[in-house]
Amino acid sequence: MVFFKLADFIESLDLLVIQAPMAGVSTPELAAAVSNAGALGSISVGAMTVEEARASIEKTQSLTKKPFNVNVFCHQQLACNAAVSASWLNALAPLFAQLKAKPPETLHEIYTSFNDNWAMLELLLKKRPAIVSFHFGLPPQPIINALKEAGIGLIATATNLAEARQIEQAGLDGIVAQGIEAGGHRGIFNSDDADSELSTSVLTRILAIELRLPIIAAGGIMDGAGIKAALLSGAKAVQLGTAFVACPESAANANYKTALTSEKAYQTQLMTSISGRPARGFPNALTQWVDSLREYCIPPYPFTYDAAKALQSAARANNSADFDVQWAGQGAPFIRALPAEALIQLLKSELQS
Numbered sequence: 001m002v003f004f005k006l007a008d009f010i011e012s013l014d015l016l017v018i019q020a021p022m023a024g025v026s027t028p029e030l031a032a033a034v035s036n037a038g039a040l041g042s043i044s045v046g047a048m049t050v051e052e053a054r055a056s057i058e059k060t061q062s063l064t065k066k067p068f069n070v071n072v073f074c075h076q077q078l079a080c081n082a083a084v085s086a087s088w089l090n091a092l093a094p095l096f097a098q099l100k101a102k103p104p105e106t107l108h109e110i111y112t113s114f115n116d117n118w119a120m121l122e123l124l125l126k127k128r129p130a131i132v133s134f135h136f137g138l139p140p141q142p143i144i145n146a147l148k149e150a151g152i153g154l155i156a157t158a159t160n161l162a163e164a165r166q167i168e169q170a171g172l173d174g175i176v177a178q179g180i181e182a183g184g185h186r187g188i189f190n191s192d193d194a195d196s197e198l199s200t201s202v203l204t205r206i207l208a209i210e211l212r213l214p215i216i217a218a219g220g221i222m223d224g225a226g227i228k229a230a231l232l233s234g235a236k237a238v239q240l241g242t243a244f245v246a247c248p249e250s251a252a253n254a255n256y257k258t259a260l261t262s263e264k265a266y267q268t269q270l271m272t273s274i275s276g277r278p279a280r281g282f283p284n285a286l287t288q289w290v291d292s293l294r295e296y297c298i299p300p301y302p303f304t305y306d307a308a309k310a311l312q313s314a315a316r317a318n319n320s321a322d323f324d325v326q327w328a329g330q331g332a333p334f335i336r337a338l339p340a341e342a343l344i345q346l347l348k349s350e351l352q353s
């Protein structure tokens with residue numbers, strides 16, 4: 001049986017960059033352009049049905065013969081009781097009223113965790129992408145073993161040393177060290193645990209010293225200087241998300257791309273009220289409303305996201321972007337809105353200079 005060697009694979013890349021998987025933003029076109037340009041592209045199927053995931057993987061395979069990464073969400077599935085759901089919808093009722101929209105009757109669990117999604121596992125075992133990455137924790141060990149035995153390289157996000165140790169003990173091939181600067185959701189395993197809030201540089205250094213697996217630094221890295229700093233801290237590669245959101249190949253809409261290149265880029269915040277888990281992005285009318293409430297109880301992930309998406313759709317129906325969900329990291333002010341291949345070439349030249 002041939003096991004995947006992440007360190008060798010990373011060394012074979014022209015540029016030690018992984019384009020982060022970004023649910024709703026990364027596309028087969030983006031991932032393929034990045035992989036074709038000599039880095040590693042990623043798609044996220046965490047928020048997709050199995051059929052959507054199949055189409056996304058097949059499309060990426062049709063656009064590149066190079067390896068790419070497929071990302072899944074491994075959150076613990078938490079129940080949301082009817083009282084919590086009703087109280088949250090009640091707290092948001094004035095927002096729905098303002099948009100002249102009917103709030104949902106209850107909140108739904110809008111995605112299944114990969115931990116319980118046998119059909120998604122079967123798809124990955126059949127399609128065998130070079131790499132699969134896990135966010136929000138790890139799936140059960142038999143699932144990890146099945147993917148490894150299929151020759152798939154496995155990486156997972158850690159936000160602290162304890163999570164990184166679990167990743168190493170589970171036999172994965174690499175660790176994405178996600179600092180507090182990162183755009184999108186914090187990959188914290190247990191959302192009830194206190195967040196250690198480590199910066200990318202400190203977390204990368206800790207993990208590089210304490211562990212043997214290759215460390216991939218993620219969070220706030222936007223250019224060659226950022227990549228160099230991460231490599232000096234002990235990272236073997238870096239993962240960039242926000243840097244790719246303004247690429248023409250990303251699925252981000254025009255308002256989102258404009259926000260990234262405006263003054264707003266300086267104002268990212270960590271917010272839990274959009275999805276039920278902490279995530280960094282631009283505050284919107286929902287988060288501002290929740291900040292003004294005196295008492296509230298946020299439902300678990302991803303139930304909370306159901307309400308945020310309902311508000312986003314209702315606002316869009318009124319031609320308003322006030323409730324749009326726009327994730328971005330602290331490095332957003334340094335974004336370069338270039339086609340993915342041009343961005344990879346620029347990063348390469350900055351790294352060599």
Ligand SMILES: Cc1cc2nc3c(=O)[nH]c(=O)nc-3n(C[C@H](O)[C@H](O)[C@H](O)COP(=O)(O)O)c2cc1C
Pocket residue numbers: 020021022023025044046071133134135157178181182183184185218219220221239240241242243245327328329330331
């Ligand atoms: C728009 C957006 C969506 C994201 N979605 C995912 C995702 O689906 N899966 C995942 O593992 N990470 C996701 N992330 C987090 C990235 O993997 C990575 O940790 C982060 O982008 C690094 O920080 P940076 O944005 O400052 O580069 C997302 C990040 C952004 C900006």
